[in-house]
Structures are given as C-alpha cells and as structure tokens.
Amino acid sequence: xxxxxxxxxxxxxxxxxxxxxxxxxxxxxxxxxxxxxxxxxxxxxxxxxxxxxxxxxxxxxxxxxxxxxxxxxxxxxxxxxxxxxxxxxxxxxxxxxxxxxxxxxxxxxxxxxxxxxxxxxxxxxxxxxxxxxxxxxxxxxxxxxxxxxxxxxxxxxxxxxxxxxxxxxxxxxxxxxxxxxxxxxxxxxxxxxxxxxxxxxxxxxxxxxxxxxxxxxxxxxxxxxxxxxxxxxxxxxxxxxxxxxxxxxxxxxxxxxxxxxxxxxxxxxxxxxxxxxxxxxxxxxxxxxxxxxxxxxxxxxxxxxxxxxxxxxxxxxxxxxxxxxxxxxxxxxxxxxxxxxxxxxxxxxxxxxxxxxxx
Amino acid sequence: xxxxxxxxxxxxxxxxxxxxxxxxxxxxxxxxxxxxxxxxxxxxxxxxxxxxxxxxxxxxxxxxxxxxxxxxxxxxxxxxxxxxxxxxxxxxxxxxxxxxxxxxxxxxxxxxxxxxxxxxxxxxxxxxxxxxxxxxxxxxxxxxxxxxxxxxxxxxxxxxxxxxxxxxxxxxxxxxxxxxxxxxxxxxxxxxxxxxxxxxxxxxxxxxxxxxxxxxxxxxxxxxxxxxxxxxxxxxxxxxxxxxxxxxxxxxxxxxxxxxxxxxxxxxxxxxxxxxxxxxxxxxxxxxxxxxxxxxxxxxxxxxxxxxxxxxxxxxxxxxxxxxxxxxxxxxxxxxxxxxxxxxxxxxxxxxxxxxxxxxxxxxxxxxxxxxxxxxxxxxxxxxxxxxxxxxxxxxxxxxxxxxxxxxxxxxxxxxxxxxxxxxxxxxxxxxxxxxxxxxxxxxxxxxxxxxxxxxxxxxxxxxxxxxx
Ligand code: SF4
Ligand code: SF4
Numbered sequence: 001x002x003x004x005x006x007x008x009x010x011x012x013x014x015x016x017x018x019x020x021x022x023x024x025x026x027x028x029x030x031x032x033x034x035x036x037x038x039x040x041x042x043x044x045x046x047x048x049x050x051x052x053x054x055x056x057x058x059x060x061x062x063x064x065x066x067x068x069x070x071x072x073x074x075x076x077x078x079x080x081x082x083x084x085x086x087x088x089x090x091x092x093x094x095x096x097x098x099x100x101x102x103x104x105x106x107x108x109x110x111x112x113x114x115x116x117x118x119x120x121x122x123x124x125x126x127x128x129x130x131x132x133x134x135x136x137x138x139x140x141x142x143x144x145x146x147x148x149x150x151x152x153x154x155x156x157x158x159x160x161x162x163x164x165x166x167x168x169x170x171x172x173x174x175x176x177x178x179x180x181x182x183x184x185x186x187x188x189x190x191x192x193x194x195x196x197x198x199x200x201x202x203x204x205x206x207x208x209x210x211x212x213x214x215x216x217x218x219x220x221x222x223x224x225x226x227x228x229x230x231x232x233x234x235x236x237x238x239x240x241x242x243x244x245x246x247x248x249x250x251x252x253x254x255x256x257x258x259x260x261x262x263x264x265x266x267x268x269x270x271x272x273x274x275x276x277x278x279x280x281x282x283x284x285x286x287x288x289x290x291x292x293x294x295x296x297x298x299x300x301x302x303x304x305x306x307x308x309x310x311x312x313x314x315x316x317x318x319x320x321x322x323x324x325x326x327x328x329x330x331x332x333x334x335x336x337x338x339x340x341x342x343x344x345x346x347x348x349x350x351x352x353x354x355x356x357x358x359x
Numbered sequence: 360x361x362x363x364x365x366x367x368x369x370x371x372x373x374x375x376x377x378x379x380x381x382x383x384x385x386x387x388x389x390x391x392x393x394x395x396x397x398x399x400x401x402x403x404x405x406x407x408x409x410x411x412x413x414x415x416x417x418x419x420x421x422x423x424x425x426x427x428x429x430x431x432x433x434x435x436x437x438x439x440x441x442x443x444x445x446x447x448x449x450x451x452x453x454x455x456x457x458x459x460x461x462x463x464x465x466x467x468x469x470x471x472x473x474x475x476x477x478x479x480x481x482x483x484x485x486x487x488x489x490x491x492x493x494x495x496x497x498x499x500x501x502x503x504x505x506x507x508x509x510x511x512x513x514x515x516x517x518x519x520x521x522x523x524x525x526x527x528x529x530x531x532x533x534x535x536x537x538x539x540x541x542x543x544x545x546x547x548x549x550x551x552x553x554x555x556x557x558x559x560x561x562x563x564x565x566x567x568x569x570x571x572x573x574x575x576x577x578x579x580x581x582x583x584x585x586x587x588x589x590x591x592x593x594x595x596x597x598x599x600x601x602x603x604x605x606x607x608x609x610x611x612x613x614x615x616x617x618x619x620x621x622x623x624x625x626x627x628x629x630x631x632x633x634x635x636x637x638x639x640x641x642x643x644x645x646x647x648x649x650x651x652x653x654x655x656x657x658x659x660x661x662x663x664x665x666x667x668x669x670x671x672x673x674x675x676x677x678x679x680x681x682x683x684x685x686x687x688x689x690x691x692x693x694x695x696x697x698x699x700x701x702x703x704x705x706x707x708x709x710x711x712x713x714x715x716x717x718x719x720x721x722x723x724x725x726x727x728x729x730x731x732x733x734x735x736x737x738x739x740x741x742x743x744x745x746x747x748x749x750x751x752x753x754x755x756x757x758x759x760x761x762x763x764x765x766x767x768x769x770x771x772x773x774x775x776x777x778x779x780x781x782x783x784x785x786x787x788x789x790x791x792x793x794x795x796x797x798x799x800x801x802x803x804x805x806x807x808x809x810x811x812x813x814x815x816x817x818x819x820x821x822x823x824x825x826x827x828x
Binding site for chain 2: 219242
C-alpha cells in the first residue's frame with residue numbers, strides 16, 4: 001500500500017499549512033525545498049517554516065501537495081503528483097447508509113475547504129481531482145463556492161464529484177451548465193425498482209428524490225457517470241436497470257458497474273451482499289449486451305479480469321486506486337496482470353471470488 | 360400522464376408495430392391502437408408506456424428529459440467529418456451491362472481530371488471545415504489514374520488528422536505501383552463480385568478469361584492486405600438473380616464476412632436494358648428470400664455472414680447515431696462535406712445526382728471546383744432531404760430510422776413530391792424495416808443467433824423486443 005499520510009516533525013505550535021514539494025527550483029511561496037537528507041528523514045523548508053518527513057525518498061514525494069498538521073505531526077498527501085487517483089474527502093457526514101459503504105459516515109464535520117483550495121491551486125496542470133465523502137453536497141454552498149474559487153485561477157483542472165444526488169435543485173441549473181465541461185458527476189443508482197434502491201441506500205424515498213435530480217443533471221448537459229455496485233440484492237435486476245438507463249438516462253456519459261470493496265460497512269455486510277460474479281455473470285452479461293445494442297457506454301470497475309468472460313473483458317478498467325490495490329500470489333504467473341484491476345488491499349480469498357484463474 | 364404521439368403499422372393481422380418520435384418501438388396486439396385512439400388504454404398498458412419512456416408526468420421529469428435526449432439524437436447527424444467521392448477519370452476497362460455512370464471507353468480523351476482540376480479539387484478539400492475525412496475514389500476505373508490517387512492521398516494525409524481512402528476498383532489489372540499504393544493501412548478496397556463465375560462474367564466481364572483474371576487479383580489483394588480492408592458488393596440483376604446459396608458461397612470462399620446486396624440502379628445505361636429494375640416487388644421478394652437463406656445458413660455452419668444493409672437498418676432501429684452511411688440518414692442535407700466531384704470538376708450532392716446529370720435528365724450540380732458551392736441550389740435541395748415533415752412519413756413508425764432519397768424519386772418519377780408509398784425508396788424501406796421488426800421479435804433460435812452476432816452480443820436481450828401487456 002502506498003501511504004497517504006507521512007510522519008512529519010515540525011514546530012507543534014504552528015497552524016496546519018499546505019505546501020508543495022518542489023521538483024526542481026521552487027515556483028511559488030508555497031513550494032518547499034529539500035535542505036537536509038539523513039537516514040530515513042528528509043528536511044524541507046518553505047518560507048520560514050522547516051519540517052521533516054520520515055520513511056520516504058525524495059523522488060516519491062516530488063511534486064506532491066501536502067497538508068502538514070503540526071499538532072498531530074502528520075503530513076497528508078492531498079495530491080500525489082505521480083498518481084491519477086487523488087481525492088479530497090469533503091465531509092464524513094452522509095444522509096444515506098448504504099449497505100456496502102466503504103467510508104461509513106460520522107456525525108461531525110470538519111471544514112477543510114481552505115486547505116483544499118490552496119492544494120488545488122498547487123495541483124499539476126490538467127489534473128482531475130476526486131471530491132467525495134460522505135455526501136459532499138451536504139455542504140453544497142461551500143462546495144460550489146470552493147469550485148468557483150478554484151476555477152477562477154485554475155480552469156485547467158477537473159473535478160470528479162461523487163454524490164448521492166439527493167441535493168440538486170432547479171436553482172442549480174445555471175451553475176451546473178456553467179461548469180459542465182469541467183465537472184464529472186458520479187451518481188449511484190442501484191436499481192430501477194425504488195424499493196430495492198431505497199433498501200440498499202438505507203433511506204426511504206431516496207429513489208423518488210434521485211429521479212428528478214438526475215433529470216436536472218440531464219437538462220444541464222452535465223457529464224454524468226452512473227455508478228452501480230453489484231450486490232446480491234440488485235444483481236438479478238441489472239438487465240431491467242440497463243433498460244431503464246437506456247430509456248430514461250440516455251444522457252449519462254457512462255455507466256460504471258462496480259464490484260464491492262470489503263471495508264467499512266462493506267466488510268460488515270460482506271456475507272450478505274457480496275455477489276460472486278466469477279461464477280455467475282449472466283445478469284451482468286445481459287445488462288451489458290443491452291447497453292451495447294443501445295450504443296451506451298459501460299465500464300466494469302473492480303472486476304479482476306479472469307472473473308469476466310472474454311467477450312466483456314475490454315470493458316474492465318484498472319480502476320482500483322494505486323494506493324490500495326494488490327494482486328494475489330496466483331497472479332504472479334498471469335499474462336493479464338498488467339491490464340487487470342487486481343484486488344483491494346482488504347480483499348480476502350476465503351470469502352471472495354470462487355474462480356480466480358491465472359490466464 | 361401524457362403519452363407521446365405514437366405511430367403504428369400492422370405487421371400482420373394480429374400484431375401492430377408502434378413507435379414514437381424518438382424511435383422507441385413496441386409491439387402490441389391489434390386492439391391496442393383502437394384503445395389508444397379512444398383514450399381507453401388499460402392500467403397495465405399505462406404502466407407499460409410509462410416504464411418504456413413513451414409517457415411522462417410533468418415537463419422536466421426524468422421520463423420527459425430522457426425522451427428529449429433520445430429524440431434530439433434522432434434529429435442530429437454528427438458533424439466533424441467529411442465523406443467525399445472523387446471521380447478522377449470516367450474511363451473504364453470494363454463495360455458492365457448495368458453500368459450506372461455511362462462510363463467512357465478506355466481510349467477516350469477528355470474524361471480525366473487535368474492538372475488544373477486536380478489542383479482545384481485539392482483546394483476544395485483544403486477548405487472543408489473538418490479534420491476527419493473519408494475519400495472514396497470511383498470511376499470509371501480509378502486505378503487507370505493512379506498518379507491522381509497518389510497526389511490526393513499525399514495531400515490529404517498532410518491536411519487532415521484522420522483520413523481513410525476507399526478505392527472502388529474492378530481489380531481487373533494490378534501492377535507493382537498499385538500494390539505499393541494498397542500497402543498503406545489507410546487504404547481500403549471496394550470491389551464488385553456478382554457471385555459465381557458465370558454470373559460475374561455475364562454481368563460484368565463478358566469474357567471468362569477476364570473473370571478468371573479478376574478472381575485471382577481479388578485473391579492476391581486479400582492475401583496482401585487481409586480481408587478486413589477489402590469489401591465487395593454484389594449487384595443483383597433482377598432479370599436473372601443468382602441463387603442466394605451460390606452467392607453466399609462465392610463470398611465465403613474469399614473469407615468475406617459481410618456483403619451488401621444491391622439492386623441494379625435504375626439509372627445510366629441500366630434504364631434502357633433492365634426493365635425489371637423498375638419494380639420493387641420482385642426485389643423485395645428476392646431480398647427476403649436471400650435473408651432467410653442467410654440466417655438458416657449461419658445457424659447451420661456457425662459462421663456468421665452479414666448482409667450489411669439489413670444489419671445497418673437493424674442497428675439504426677436499436678440506437679441513434681449510426682449516420683456514417685450517407686445513403687440512409689435523416690436529415691441528410693447536402694453540403695460540401697458529403698459531395699461527389701466528377702471528372703470535369705462538377706460537384707454533386709450524391710453519386711445518383713451525378714448519374715442523373717450524366718444522362719442529361721436534370722442537372723443537380725451544387726457547384727464546381729472553380730466557382731465553389733452554389734448556395735442557392737443547396738438551399739433548394741435541403742427541404743427534400745428531411746423526412747420529418749413528409750405528409751406520409753409523419754404517420755410511419757419507421758420515420759426515425761429511415762431517410763429520404765429525392766434524387767431517386769426525381770430519377771424515377773421526374774418529381775420529388777410523389778406519395779411516399781408509391782416511391783421505390785419507400786417501398787424498399789418499408790419492406791426492409793418490416794423484415795427487421797419481424798426478425799427482432801422472432802423467437803426462432805436461428806434468427807436470434809444471426810442477430811446477436813450482427814450486433815456483437817452474446818445473447819439477444821429481451822428488452823430489445825418490448826410487447827405491450
Ligand atoms: S489471475 Fe490475477 S492478474 Fe490474472 S486476471 Fe485473475 S486477478 Fe487478474
Ligand atoms: S419513406 Fe416510407 S418507410 Fe421511410 S419513413 Fe417515409 S413512409 Fe416510412
């Protein structure tokens with residue numbers, strides 16, 4: 001696993017600050033340069049502030065944007081320059097309680113927008129940054145203001161926002177339209193049957209709220225990525241959901257069908273929810289066939305390649321973020337390894353896919 | 360609940376096909392139309408219409424927005440790329456019985472681009488507002504002027520980001536220079552293979568030795584650049600059409616997996632010598648028989664041969680956006696980006712328009728390479744190239760998938776305002792779409808096998824054949 005937090009020594013009385021590890025010469029006041037290198041510890045300086053990072057090589061952090069928390073003696077790697085998978089956790093609050101949530105909600109909120117704004121301004125050119133939660137739109141006004149502020153100086157950046165879609169309003173249309181080229185909205189839909197969807201997200205009436213809000217995204221011409229985690233609860237209904245998407249959501253740019261992540265509630269509910277698509281791909285295949293016939297885009301996330309029948313393998317993306325991805329010992333000899341999503345760090349063989357077959 | 364307007368057509372005496380303006384279709388028993396007209400559809404039918412996107416509650420709800428999206432995609436013909444046919448020479452080394460363009464003899468003078476015309480053609484291409492182009496060389500026999508092909512190719516590869524060339528050749532003669540030209544990945548070959556040896560000879564070469572020559576050239580070209588970059592078309596002479604089995608076998612022998620059945624076009628020399636080409640009944644019957652044979656054969660052999668046009672029409676029914684084939688799309692407004700440039704530098708909206716001018720029926724040139732496009736004429740032609748407002752098409756469930764061919768109407772009837780159902784274009788397309796719908800709703804495993812393979816699917820999803828309760 002690639003660490004997202006580094007041990008960092010620095011004057012404990014300082015307030016948290018955002019800095020970028022300069023790759024060569026510093027380009028702005030926030031850039032930090034290397035001034036000492038001892039066994040296991042790197043010393044950096046930005047302006048008058050000095051701080052140290054432990055257990056990391058200079059090349060690994062070059063270009064990274066860090067949030068240094070002096071009180072806790074930690075540096076959060078907000079943006080790793082070498083990675084396409086950078087996400088800001090906007091809040092841990094959420095109004096839904098999804099069965100397989102990998103990031104279970106917490107009641108309190110810590111506002112980090114100032115740090116995120118500073119970090120975005122230091123991001124590599126053209127970067128796409130994920131915004132997730134919890135439910136980011138619980139803090140919609142602050143979130144939209146943050147995005148406006150970023151684009152005011154950095155219109156080369158894009159945000160991929162994961163939201164449960166419960167909080168859009170007609171009044172947002174103009175704003176959504178204005179930024180449509182730079183925002184990709186990832187919105188979950190688990191079933192076209194409202195009862196099934198509501199059961200999975202743990203909120204009565206969620207589907208009834210989601211439906212008109214998806215229409216708003218369509219009317220805004222927003223880029224929409226529909227996201228469906230396959231579960232025992234919704235797998236048989238996938239062909240019907242595909243038909244619903246083709247007819248009612250043709251404006252979605254893509255439909256991501258995802259395998260479960262065994263962490264958070266996902267670990268707690270694994271036995272009740274995990275759908276082993278390696279031994280039964282029929283409903284997935286039928287759903288994909290329909291999308292292909294209707295010429296709508298589908299992607300498979302988090303599916304090890306050998307669990308997908310050959311006819312659908314071209315849809316499987318290497319989707320698992322680099323810092324939490326792994327392979328199994330059996331994968332060592334597999335010819336598909338370089339294209340394979342592999343597994344989440346917290347995947348367990350004993351209650352995972354029955355059929356993992358190196359190719 | 361509001362229902363979007365539905366159009367309908369009986370498939371047989373029990374079943375009716377209905378479709379809305381977005382191209383969403385379904386099958387119903389014939390009583391449905393009656394209830395629909397009397398505003399008396401049953402609650403299960405209402406639910407069905409709502410689920411399938413034929414109805415909405417309020418403007419701006421999800422069903423309404425989904426419908427608007429599907430509808431708008433049916434009205435939009437993707438821009439950004441051009442499709443231009445070039446005729447560098449009208450001369451040909453064959454004299455096919457049905458020749459569509461009234462070709463010029465091999466030794467004739469004044470039927471090729473001169474160097475000034477070439478420069479102007481390049482200038483015209485340069486001015487197209489696109490970065491992607493497909494250039495098709497037709498003739499005559501384009502390879503008689505390989506030098507002109509080379510000049511266009513060299514220019515286009517510099518000027519455009521993406522470019523593809525299709526040479527429509529009779530492959531009667533090959534030499535080292537031609538083979539070298541074919542060696543580039545962006546060059547494709549389209550040729551005519553009318554079926555077994557004797558039919559090909561009768562229709563095209565009139566000489567068995569020439570046919571042998573062609574067949575061995577075709578084999579050589581396929582060996583050199585692979586079957587994926589070579590396509591062949593049979594032109595069917597309805598006075599004496601080939602047996603479908605023989606025709607398919609002839610294509611399979613070369614490793615082709617697709618063929619595009621075309622009737623002899625009622626233009627050029629063919630107008631005089633092929634009266635059978637006038638009626639659609641014979642063609643439609645032959646076509647249907649051919650498809651039956653093809654489907655049965657695919658099921659038997661497990662190999663899959665495609666009839667391009669039916670497969671294309673089926674794909675157009677299932678989804679919007681299949682507008683690459685300029686013979687069937689809507690709207691199909693003539694512009695410079697879809698034009699034919701003749702041997703004399705005249706620009707036509709389509710190959711058929713060029714032929715009409717050639718036989719002096721009516722001059723449909725939309726400009727020439729010296730003076731550019733004639734905007735007045737383009738504006739005059741535009742309305743005829745939209746089927747949305749045609750008094751017959753507006754009642755037809757196939758309108759969203761169909762197209763128009765006013766040039767063909769003009770050629771056959773001398774006018775473009777003939778009642779649709781009297782036109783060859785409409786008769787042919789009603790038959791193709793009827794057939795397509797029958798196949799979509801067929802439960803015959805042989806049909807399902809062929810269709811799923813044509814669509815690139817493992818199985819045929821049931822959602823592609825909705826039936827009202
Ligand atoms: S054996 Fe491992 S690397 Fe190979 S396809 Fe399966 S999961 Fe991927
Ligand atoms: S031309 Fe004929 S088949 Fe086509 S839409 Fe018009 S009426 Fe229907």
